[in-house]
Amino acid sequence: MARSSARTPPGVLELLPLDQIAFQGMLDTIRRNYERFGFLPVETPVMEYADVLLTKSGGETERQVYFVQSTGALEKSERPELALRFDLTVPLARYVAEHEHDLNFPFRRYQMQRVYRGERAQRGRFREFYQCDVDVVGKDALSVRYDAEIPAVIYSVFRDLAIGPFTIQLNNRRLMRGWFEGLGIADGERQMLVLREVDKLDKRGPDAVRETLTGDGFGLSGEVADRILAFVRVRSTSLADAHTQLDALGSGSETFEQGRAELREVLDLIHAFGVPESHFALNLSIARGLDYYTGTVYETSLNDHPQIGSICSGGRYENLAGNYTKSHLPGVGISIGATRLYWQLREAGLIGTAASTVKVLVTQMMPEHLPHYLALAGELRDGGIATEVVMDPSKLGKQFKYADRAGIRFVAVLGEDELARGVVTIKDLRREDQFEVARAELAAALMVELAQAEITG
RNA sequence: GUGGGCGUAGCUCAGCUGGUUAGAGUACCGGAUUGUGAUUCCGGUUGUCGGGGGUUCGAAUCCCCUCGCUCACCCCA
Numbered sequence: 001m002a003r004s005s006a007r008t009p010p011g012v013l014e015l016l017p018l019d020q021i022a023f024q025g026m027l028d029t030i031r032r033n034y035e036r037f038g039f040l041p042v043e044t045p046v047m048e049y050a051d052v053l054l055t056k057s058g059g060e061t062e063r064q065v066y067f068v069q070s071t072g073a074l075e076k077s078e079r080p081e082l083a084l085r086f087d088l089t090v091p092l093a094r095y096v097a098e099h100e101h102d103l104n105f106p107f108r109r110y111q112m113q114r115v116y117r118g119e120r121a122q123r124g125r126f127r128e129f130y131q132c133d134v135d136v137v138g139k140d141a142l143s144v145r146y147d148a149e150i151p152a153v154i155y156s157v158f159r160d161l162a163i164g165p166f167t168i169q170l171n172n173r174r175l176m177r178g179w180f181e182g183l184g185i186a187d188g189e190r191q192m193l194v195l196r197e198v199d200k201l202d203k204r205g206p207d208a209v210r211e212t213l214t215g216d217g218f219g220l221s222g223e224v225a226d227r228i229l230a231f232v233r234v235r236s237t238s239l240a241d242a243h244t245q246l247d248a249l250g251s252g253s254e255t256f257e258q259g260r261a262e263l264r265e266v267l268d269l270i271h272a273f274g275v276p277e278s279h280f281a282l283n284l285s286i287a288r289g290l291d292y293y294t295g296t297v298y299e300t301s302l303n304d305h306p307q308i309g310s311i312c313s314g315g316r317y318e319n320l321a322g323n324y325t326k327s328h329l330p331g332v333g334i335s336i337g338a339t340r341l342y343w344q345l346r347e348a349g350l351i352g353t354a355a356s357t358v359k360v361l362v363t364q365m366m367p368e369h370l371p372h373y374l375a376l377a378g379e380l381r382d383g384g385i386a387t388e389v390v391m392d393p394s395k396l397g398k399q400f401k402y403a404d405r406a407g408i409r410f411v412a413v414l415g416e417d418e419l420a421r422g423v424v425t426i427k428d429l430r431r432e433d434q435f436e437v438a439r440a441e442l443a444a445a446l447m448v449e450l451a452q453a454e455i456t457g
Numbered sequence: 458g459u460g461g462g463c464g465u466a467g468c469u470c471a472g473c474u475g476g477u478u479a480g481a482g483u484a485c486c487g488g489a490u491u492g493u494g495a496u497u498c499c500g501g502u503u504g505u506c507g508g509g510g511g512u513u514c515g516a517a518u519c520c521c522c523u524c525g526c527u528c529a530c531c532c533c534a
Contacts, residue, residue, distance in 0.1 A: 010526075063458070064532075087534085119532070120458085131534065196532095289533065313534075337534025365492070400494035415492060429494060 011121030012128045013339050018407045022354035023342050026161065027112060030132045030336060033157040034110035037149070039134050042109045044091040046116075050083040052094050055323040064117045084116040088133045088335065089292075089320075096137050097324035105139035106146065112338070124347070126339050135333025137320060142330040144262050147296040147316055148269030150334055154300055154312055155275040157336070163350050165303040166311070168275070169283035172263045172296050173315070176287060178256025179231050179249075183224050192291055193218070198232045199287035206233070236282035242267050245282060259295070266296055294318040298334055308344045312336045356407035359450055360387045360426075363400075365415040367393040376414060376424065376442075383443025385450070404429050409453060410446065428453070 008014050015023060035041075047068050054065065067080035085091050088111050096107060112132040121127055134153055136146045151168045158166050173195070180191045194213070201209055206229050212218065213225040220228075231249070236242035246260055263282070270280050288297045297315035302308055314334025321329045345351040362377045364370065373389050380387040388408065390399050396413075403411050413425040413434075424442050427434035428449070437445045 115534085117533080121526095122528075125533080129534065310534080335534065340534050363493090395490090396492055397490070397494065402494085404494045411493085413492075417492085425492090427493070432495090434493085 009127070011119075011126050013126060013343060018353045018356060019346075021357055022351060023338075025354060026342055026351075027130070027132070027338060029160045030157055030338065031110070031112060033153060033160060034132075034134050036156065037134075037153045039108045039110040039153075042092075042095065042111050043113060044085070044088070044095055044111070046084055046114070047082045048085055048091060048094065050080055052324075053083050053085065053090055064119050066116050066118050086117050087115050088113065088131050089135070089317075089333070092133070092135060092137070092331075093321040093329075094324055096329055097321040097327070100139075100325060100327060100329075105137070106142060107137045108134075109137075110134045124340055124343055126343075129337060129339035132336040132338050133314075133333055135331050137329050137331040140328050142332065144265055144295070144316075145269055147262070147332050148266045148273060150314065150332055151270050151280055151298060152273035152275055154298070154334060155273075155279055158300065158312075163302065163345055164305070166279065166300055167303055168270075168280040168298060168300045169286050170263065170266065170270075170280065170296065170298055171282070171284050171286040172259040172266075173287070173293055174255050174295055175259030175263055176231075176284070178253045178259050180228070181253045181255060183227055185220075185224075194228065195287040196289050198228060198285055199289060201229075201232055201285040232285040234282060234284040238277050239267060239271050242282040262295055288313060288315055292317045292320075296332065305348050305350075308348060311341050311344070353407070355409060357386055358388045358406065358408045359385050360410045360412055360446065361399070361403040361406075361408045362387060362389045362412045362414070363396060364390040364393055365396065365413060369414070369419070372414060372419065376412060376439075379439075380412075380443055380446065383447065385443060385446055400427075400429065410449070412442075 050065075050067065065086055066084040068082035068084060069080045073080070092109070092111065096103065110133065112130060114128055115131050116128055118127060119125065134150065136142065136149070138146070151170070154168055176195060177188075177191050180186075180194060185191055185194060197209060197212055197218070210222075210225050210229055213220045213228065214222055234245050234249075236245050243264065246264060249260070251257070252260075267280070267282070271277065283299070286297055286299045288299070293315040295316035295318070298313055299310045300312040301310055312334055314332075316330070316332040318330050319328060320331045321327065342351065360380055362373050362380070364373055370391075377387045377389045390402075400411060403409075409428060409430050411427050411429065413427065415425075418424055418436070422439050423436045424439055425434055425436050426442075426446065426449070430453070
C-alpha cells in the first residue's frame with residue numbers, strides 16, 4: 001500500500017513533549033497573571049457563523065478566513081454557514097452582545113485559545129496559533145483609567161516570563177488623528193492610510209515612509225510629510241520626559257487635545273500601578289493597523305531583541321459590539337500571540353527545552369520484584385510526585401539512558417541490597433550524584449530535593 | 458492574492474565544466490560495560506539525489522514542466 005508521507009501543513013506549530021511542556025509553562029505564567037489581576041476565564045467555539053465573523057471588516061479578513069463546510073453542503077456547493085475565528089476580539093464582541101444581560105460590567109475577561117488565518121505561511125507567521133487576550137468591556141462608558149491597568153497586567157506577565165528587559169510603548173489614536181487634522185488631512189479614511197504607513201516607520205525607515213507619503217497614493221507635500229515624520233519620531237525616556245515631549249507638540253484641535261489629555265492620564269496611572277518608568281514609554285509611531293482602535297494603543301517589544309518586533313499589542317475600541325447590539329460597549333484590551341512569541345524566543349535562544357513533568361523514574365532492577373517497584377511508585381504518587389515505572393525488564397544502563405533522554409532528572413533504584421536494608425537509592429542524573437534514603441522518608445526527602453533543584457537548576 | 462530563492466540520509470551539508478557501486482558529520486541501533494545515563498572506542502542501518510518528461514553512449518549534475526518548501530510584499534499575533 002502506498003503510504004502518504006507523515007507531515008503537517010505549513011504554518012502550524014507542533015512540538016515534542018519537552019518543548020510542549022516549556023510552551024505550556026509560558027501559557028501558565030500568562031494565565032496566572034491574568035487571574036492575578038482579576039480577569040475571568042472565557043472560552044468560545046472555534047467556529048462561528050460566517051455572518052457573525054464577517055460583518056465587521058470585510059475585504060482583507062474575508063481573504064484570510066477559513067470557511068467550514070460539511071461534506072454534504074460541499075457537494076451541493078452551498079455558501080458555507082460557518083467559519084473559523086481569526087481572532088478572539090470578534091468572538092468577544094459576539095459573546096458580550098449575546099450574554100449582555102447575564103454579565104457584570106465592567107466585564108473583565110481573559111481568553112487563551114487558538115485562532116486561524118488563511119495566509120501564506122512565513123517565518124514566525126502561523127496559520128494556526130494561540131492568542132492570549134485580556135479585555136475590559138464597559139457598558140455605555142469605560143473610563144480611560146482602564147487603559148492604564150492593561151499595561152500593568154502586561155508588565156506583570158513579561159516580568160514573570162523572565163525573557164529580559166522590555167518596553168511597553170504607548171500612543172493614542174485621537175492624538176494622531178488630531179495632529180493629521182491640523183495638517184489638513186481631515187478625511188477619516190485618509191487618516192487611516194497615513195496611520196498604517198507611519199506604523200511601518202521602525203521597519204522601513206523614515207526615508208522610505210517619506211517617499212510613500214509624498215508619492216502618488218498619498219500626494220502629500222514634502223512639508224506635511226516632514227511634520228508627520230517629526231511627530232512620529234517622538235519617543236520618551238522617562239515619565240517626566242513623556243510629559244515634556246507632549247507639551248512640546250504645541251496646541252491643536254479638540255481631538256488632538258483630548259488625545260493628549262488621555263495619554264497623560266494613562267501614563268501617570270501606569271506609574272501609579274507600579275510599573276517602573278524603565279518599562280513604558282511614549283512612541284508616537286505606534287499606530288496599529290487594525291481600524292477599530294480609537295484611543296490608546298500599545299505595543300511591547302524586547303529591548304535586547306528588536307528583530308523580534310512586537311510581542312504583545314492592543315488598544316482601546318469605542319464600539320466593540322456595534323454589529324450585534326444597539327448597546328454601546330466600549331473596551332480596552334491586548335493580545336499576546338503565544339505561538340509566535342514562543343517560536344521567536346526559541347529562535348533567539350531565550351527559551352530552552354523544559355525538564356519533564358515526570359519527576360522520578362522507578363527503575364526495574366530485578367523483574368521478579370516488580371510488585372515492589374509498583375508499590376514504591378504508589379508511595380511517591382501519594383506524596384504528590386509525578387512518577388513513572390519501568391514496566392519491562394532491561395539493562396539498568398538503558399533505563400538510565402531512557403530517563404536522561406526523557407528529561408527525567410531523578411531515578412530510583414531498588415535492588416536486593418536496598419530491599420534488605422529498607423532503603424532506596426536515588427540518583428540525580430543532572431548532578432551525577434546519588435544517595436540512599438530510608439524507604440519511609442523517600443517522598444519527603446525527594447520533595448526537598450525537587451524544591452532545591454527548582455532553585456539551583 | 459503578487460513577486461524572488463532553494464529542493465541530495467531523520468537533521469546539517471559535500472559531490473569540479475555530465476563519467477563506474479552517491480559521500481561526510483550528526484542522529485539512531487548493537488557491542489565494549491548483566492547495579493549506573495550524558496563522555497570514549499568498535500561495528501551496523503539509513504537514500505525512488507522532490508516528481509515527470511527531454512538531450513546524451515551515460516544525468517544528482519544540462520533543458521522544460523510540475524509539486525513542495527522558503528523569503529519579500531499585502532495584512533497581522
